Amino acid sequence: xxxxxxxxxxxxxxxxxxxxxxxxxxxxxxxxxxxxxxxxxxxxxxxxxxxxxxxxxxxxxxxxxxxxxxxxxxxxxxxxxxxxxxxxxxxxxxxxxxxxxxxxxxxxxxxxxxxxxxxxxxxxxxxxxxxxxxxxxxxxxxxxxxxxxxxxxxxxxxxxxxxxxxxxxxxxxxxxxxxxxxxxxxxxxxxxxxxxxxxxxxxxxxxxxxxxxxxxxxxxxxxxxxxxxxxxxxxxxxxxxxxxxxxxxxxxxxxxxxxxxxxxxxxxxxxxxxxxxxxxxxxxxxxxxxxxxxxxxxxxxxxxxxxxxxxxxxxxxxxxxxxxxxxxxxxxxxxxxxxxxxxxxxxxxxxxxxxxxxxxxxxxxxxxxxxxxxxxxxxxxxxxxxxxxxxxxxxxxxxxxxxxxxxxxxxxxxxxxxxxxxxxxxxxxxxxxxxxxxxxxxxxxxxxxxxxxxxxxxxxxxxxxxxxxxxxxxxxxxxxxxxxxxxxxxxxxxxxxxxxxxxxxxxxxxxxxxxxxx
Numbered sequence: 001x002x003x004x005x006x007x008x009x010x011x012x013x014x015x016x017x018x019x020x021x022x023x024x025x026x027x028x029x030x031x032x033x034x035x036x037x038x039x040x041x042x043x044x045x046x047x048x049x050x051x052x053x054x055x056x057x058x059x060x061x062x063x064x065x066x067x068x069x070x071x072x073x074x075x076x077x078x079x080x081x082x083x084x085x086x087x088x089x090x091x092x093x094x095x096x097x098x099x100x101x102x103x104x105x106x107x108x109x110x111x112x113x114x115x116x117x118x119x120x121x122x123x124x125x126x127x128x129x130x131x132x133x134x135x136x137x138x139x140x141x142x143x144x145x146x147x148x149x150x151x152x153x154x155x156x157x158x159x160x161x162x163x164x165x166x167x168x169x170x171x172x173x174x175x176x177x178x179x180x181x182x183x184x185x186x187x188x189x190x191x192x193x194x195x196x197x198x199x200x201x202x203x204x205x206x207x208x209x210x211x212x213x214x215x216x217x218x219x220x221x222x223x224x225x226x227x228x229x230x231x232x233x234x235x236x237x238x239x240x241x242x243x244x245x246x247x248x249x250x251x252x253x254x255x256x257x258x259x260x261x262x263x264x265x266x267x268x269x270x271x272x273x274x275x276x277x278x279x280x281x282x283x284x285x286x287x288x289x290x291x292x293x294x295x296x297x298x299x300x301x302x303x304x305x306x307x308x309x310x311x312x313x314x315x316x317x318x319x320x321x322x323x324x325x326x327x328x329x330x331x332x333x334x335x336x337x338x339x340x341x342x343x344x345x346x347x348x349x350x351x352x353x354x355x356x357x358x359x360x361x362x363x364x365x366x367x368x369x370x371x372x373x374x375x376x377x378x379x380x381x382x383x384x385x386x387x388x389x390x391x392x393x394x395x396x397x398x399x400x401x402x403x404x405x406x407x408x409x410x411x412x413x414x415x416x417x418x419x420x421x422x423x424x425x426x427x428x429x430x431x432x433x434x435x436x437x438x439x440x441x442x443x444x445x446x447x448x449x450x451x452x453x454x455x456x457x458x459x460x461x462x463x464x465x466x467x468x469x470x471x472x473x474x475x476x477x478x479x480x481x482x483x484x485x486x487x488x489x490x491x492x493x494x495x496x497x498x499x500x501x502x503x504x505x506x507x508x509x510x511x512x513x514x515x516x517x518x
Contacts, residue, residue, distance in 0.1 A: 012045045016055055020062045027066060032073045036095060039067055043102045053113025053120040057127070060106055064130070065177070071099055071137070079144040080204040082401035082508070083427050093145050100138035104156060107131035111163060125172035128164040129184050132157060136191040143199040144207060146404070146425040151243025158240040161188050162256070186218045192238065192260070193221070196246040196304050200426040201436065203404050206297045209281065209289045213272075213301075216285060220264030228261040233308035236260040248308070266306045273298050319384045324376045324411040325392075327400040329478060329509055331376060332409035333460040336417055337446035343458035344448055344491045376411075382434070390420065392435045402435060405507035407476065410437075419444055419462070419476075421505060440464060442471050447492040449477060452518075463492065464512075472514050474504060482511045487518045 014020040023042065027035050043063075046056065078085065078093040085093060107130040114121040135157050142149040164170045164184045173181040197210055222228075227235040227249060236246050239254035246260065273295065275284055281294040289297075326332040333341060377400055383391040390410075394400075404425050410418040424436030442464040449461035462476040475488075475498065486500045497518035505512040 012042065012049050014042050014046055014059050014063065015049070015051060017058050017062065020059045024062065024066055027070075032070060033092075035066075035070045036074050036099065039063065039070060040095060040099050040102065043099070043106060047102065047106055047109065053110050053117050056106065056113075057110055057120060057123060060103070060130070064103075067099065067103065071096060075141060075144070080404070081145070082403045083146055083425065083433060084401065084431075085145075093141075093147075097138055097141050100134050100141060101153075104131050104134035104138065107134065108156065108160060124167045125164070125169035125184065126174050128160050128167070128169065129174040129182070129187060132160050132164075132184060132191070133187050135160070136187060136194075139191060139195060143194070144204060146200060146427060148200075148426050148428040150429050154243045154245055157188070157191060158238065158242065162240045185223060189218055189221050189223065189260075190214050192246050193218075193305065196236070197301055198304055198424075201300070201424045202297070203293070205287075205289050206293060209286050209294060209297055210301070212285060212287050217265055217268050220262075220268055222261035223258050224261060225258060227259040228263060231308075234306075236262065236305070262305055266302070269298055269302050269306070273302075317384055319381055321381055321413055322378050323381055323392075323413070325379050325394075325400070326376050326409035326411075327402070327406070327509075329407065329460055329462075329476070332407070332419070333446045333462065335376065335409050335411055336444055336462070341448075341460055344495075345458055379435075390435075390437045390439065391424075392437065393432050394435075402433065403508045405505070407507055407510040407512075408435075408437060417444065419464075421507065440471070442466065442474070444476075445492060447490060449475065449481075449488050449490050451481070452487040452489050452497060458489070458491065461490070463490075472504075474512050475500075475515050477511045477513065479506070479509065479511055482506070482513050488515075 013023045027038060030038060046059065051059070074092055075096050078089050078096065081089050084090075107127050110120060110127045111124075114124055114127075120127075135153055139149055139153055161170070161184065170184045170188075173183060176182055193214060194210060199207060199210075202210065227237065233248065233250065235249045237249040237252050237257050237259045238246055239252050240256040240258060241254050249257070249259065272284060272286075276291055276295055276298070281287060281289045281291060286294055324335070326335045330341070377394065379392050379394045381390050382393050402422060402425060404422055406422045408420050408422065410420060412418065418439055420437030420439045422435055423438045424434070426434045428434060445463040445465075447461050447463050448458040450456045450458045459478055459481075461478075464471070464474045464476065466473045475490075477488075481488075482500055482503050484500070484502075488498050488500065490496050490498050498515040499518040500513045500515050502514045503511060504514060
């Protein structure tokens with residue numbers, strides 16, 4: 001009986017080694033977006049046409065370097081972008097995740113060929129390592145977009161690790177290129193600890209630092225079939241039959257458990273915390289990150305990896321009430337003042353305002369003045385912690401886009417106003433956006449401020465009173481305003497000058513600084 005070739009086989013350009021090399025040569029002339037799309041299409045065709053196992057492995061290994069390069073180039077276009085994504089960013093994100101997942105699936109599919117092919121079986125460690133690595137890259141892609149990932153990725157990760165254990169290859173060295181090697185144990189541990197670090201609460205810079213730290217510290221960790229400590233409050237474990245990551249063993253009830261030995265890692269974290277008092281993070285191999293941000297990261301890692309019950313999520317209490325949320329400095333100013341912004345120089349004649357505005361048209365209210373009152377959204381508060389951080393959710397159909405460390409204003413049901421910084425950000429698999437806020441307890445006053453220069457126009461600002469000695473008096477300004485020692489004209493009904501002394505916080509829509517009288 002004659003073999004009927006499918007149309008998909010005719011479209012496949014990576015059917016063997018020679019064809020794959022020709023395809024890679026053609027990719028060099030393609031733009032990054034096109035290169036990624038072509039790789040995704042060909043990987044899907046490879047999976048559907050059923051090439052022999054040895055051939056698939058050879059093709060995947062040839063494609064791996066160019067795929068890694070294409071993925072890194074495109075991924076930077078969605079990392080740390082405000083959520084919910086616009087259509088273009090969402091397309092880049094979805095395609096990038098799809099490439100990682102189909103690569104993981106392609107390598108995992110080779111496990112079925114191991115029993116029938118000694119040549120494929122000889123590469124069992126490499127096959128499992130690559131599949132786990134690609135599944136981990138997919139998780140990292142979700143992390144850097146502040147999106148939650150489906151439990152199927154954990155199931156795949158655990159399934160692959162269990163197979164590697166049964167094949168006795170978890171500690172077999174696998175080449176990563178450029179004379180570097182790793183093992184299945186190490187890459188699996190890296191994924192487990194990265195996800196346990198609560199990446200939704202980390203800035204992109206802190207995620208990079210976490211990656212640098214784990215690259216140095218993974219050798220201090222172990223996975224075993226028995227817990228290192230008898231205390232269920234201290235020990236961390238994984239259920240290889242679950243769709244979840246690392247948890248305290250008191251929460252694990254499966255019959256296929258593995259345990260983490262992090263004693264050496266705890267010693268290293270304490271050593272690093274001490275070293276940061278006298279050395280910069282860069283000197284410690286942690287990258288160019290501000291010392292304070294690095295210290296905060298180390299404290300968080302200790303809480304999530306080692307200290308029982310100290311992670312913030314253990315402190316939260318379920319609540320349910322609605323708040324009005326203002327996502328911009330203009331809408332926050334409007335919510336606090338209760339009226340459209342009227343700068344002190346608004347009474348100047350049209351010509352003078354035209355000149356002071358840098359030849360911009362300033363007659364009539366600006367568009368943001370007209371819309372500031374309409375920017376408020378109603379969100380549901382899902383939980384609240386003793387420290388005042390709120391867990392919040394909202395429907396993604398609304399217009400506000402959120403980023404890490406963004407300033408938000410809240411109006412509670414009792415009419416009280418609060419300010420908070422976005423400290424946790426996650427779009428879950430159902431499309432809901434969840435936000436954790438660090439609240440400022442100081443009372444806020446809506447004022448006008450400008451750099452002390454008559455040619456500069458006044459803009460919105462917020463004065464924050466000190467709070468019971470624990471919070472200094474501060475001013476919140478538009479981004480780009482702060483300068484050490486800079487003098488500002490301030491108008492809160494009367495005119496005065498202040499001098500900025502230190503920058504405490506900054507984000508996509510604000511700067512917060514301490515000040516003194518000028």
